[in-house]
Amino acid sequence: METSRTPLLPEPARKLGAWCAVVLLVAGVAAVFVWLCVVFKAAVTPVLLAILGTALLGPLYRRLLRMKVSKSLAAAITVLAVLVVVGGATYIVVAALIETGDQILASLRQAAVDIAEHFGAAGTSLEDLAENARTLLEKFGGTAASGVISGLSVVGQMLATAVLALLLIFFFLRDSDRAAGSLRSLVPAGTGDTAEAMARRAFEAVEGFMRGTTLVALVDAVLIGVGLLVLDVPGAVGLAALVFVTAYIPYLGAFLSGAVAVLVALADRGFVIALWVLGVVLAVQVIEGNVLQPMVQSRTVQMHPAAVMLAITAGASVAGVLGMLLAVPLTAAATGILGELRARYAAPQGPVPEEAS
16 A cells, blocks of 8 residues: 655745756856857857847838848848948047047046045045046057057957948848748747747847937937037037947936036036036936837837846946947847747636536
8 A cells, every 4th residue: 555755845845946946047058158158259249239230220121122122132232221320320429529538538537626626535536537537548549549459459350340240231131031940940840930939029129129229319419419519518529429329328328428418517617507417418318218218118128227227237247338238139139038938828817717506
């Protein structure tokens, strides 16, 4: 006669252990994936940049296809558009920062000195921070401008990454119709539909993020730039360019660019104008938060601000500035995948059956 065995652990403890095992397994896989990305960053970075470029101008490619343009020509035109848009924006931003960079740095240093006079030791640390930032920027600019081997190596690596990313954008666009078939060939037969739906949802999230963030960055830069010009703040064009670039880092970027604009105004135009600049920055952020962001996020994956900040911090710890820029779109893609899985595997909540009388 068999006797039933009493489990060593109660049911809640066993469930907790199972969940801990799942969490450890997922964390281990994620850690290995991040480690591989860091090791092969020379190949991973162009792929990620190509995905972002494809997501940004993918609608242009599809519009060209609807106009009966061949796939290869449509992909080539889109790549040219990427080159013109990104290259033009980079040129405008770099030119503006070079033209007004010294003025902005001098204003920041003067602001640090003024703060040091009023706040003592705390202001002295700010002054040291400004001086160190100025020194680092001067070294970076000197390295990029001079013909030393290290500077040329960095520039050459950036150019190689950009060229490879452009080539990948061309192939991603031209062969996008084969992506679903390739993905299905890599996964088990029974999970083909799920894998394709997850991939589409992830790409749609990245596409929505890139287009929405670019629109928000442009509007923020124009509005704040106009406000700085009206208030006659020195380096207004360079500060507007800084707003545009940092807008791709949600929340943190707006804080940094706004703080720089206020400090520059404080140093050169006084306390009253600095308050006006602060008001302009806050007004633009209110417009962004209540008008632009709801319009953008209604068409893409919504993410909690805490999740965004954690993603930015993790990206910065892994890959520096590039990690900060890539962290949010990658998080948006992961959120889209989780949303698709939840929609597919969530328990259906149908009507409760009535008991038979």
